[in-house]
Amino acid sequence: MFQRKVGELAKRPHLVAADASVTQAAAVMAREGVSCLAAVTGAKVVGFLTERDLVRHLDVDLEPHTPIREFLSRPTGAIARDLPVSEAVKLMLERRVRHLAVVDFGGSLLGLVTDKELVDALAVDFMVESVTCRQLMRPDTAALPPDRPVREALALMRLRNVGCILVVADGRPAGIFSERDATARIMGRPERLAEPLSGHMSAPVVAVPADALVYKVILFMRQKGVRRVAVIEADGTLSGILTQQDILAYARRLD
Incomplete structure (x- = not known):
């Protein structure tokens, strides 16, 4: 596996009180297009807040004015900046997370590395593997028709522990x-929970053919700025979904 270090990939987190x-x-x-924030008290990072932390409560018990400190993940289990990408992949999969805190040699927070950065770093590895989306994708896609309410989609995301729902009409x-x-669209607007997806x-939807080579799809995902793609057959019908975590899981087996 391509042995870059996570310190090369880590990005400074966006801060929020x-x-x-x-x-x-x-x-x-x-606004910033990020899925994780570092929460601070003064100059000290006291935890991290992810989109998933919010979405898992959005339709259940989340009041718009609740302080984020009630939903923070504590800054534990940080990784060293010189850890190889392959080891970071292993840890991310074992912990079932999409973000890892990276610290410098003095133990101070250097930044965050996400599944997206790790997948981008692995594109070269996949160039030597004739692996297609069909081999990596999840065929049991969490999906709903477009007339189902937002509340149902959130419940299904929580039940399946997934970050998205594909909206499917006539098999496509x-x-x-x-x-x-x-x-972005539902937080603070509880009346929208009953509205259709x-x-x-x-x-x-950003979609790719089922027989597309994964390394090309990684580059395509980077170009489009997305974390997952729908996988379709030649006739346009849905075949499955391919996410960053699916790619990391396969890369782990290659190591």
């Missing part, structure tokens, strides 16, 4: 409703 409201934090995530992907869509999904 630990006493900020969940609505304020969601607005920062949407018509849109996608992701954690990013939920934080068609009004809040992202469309059109």
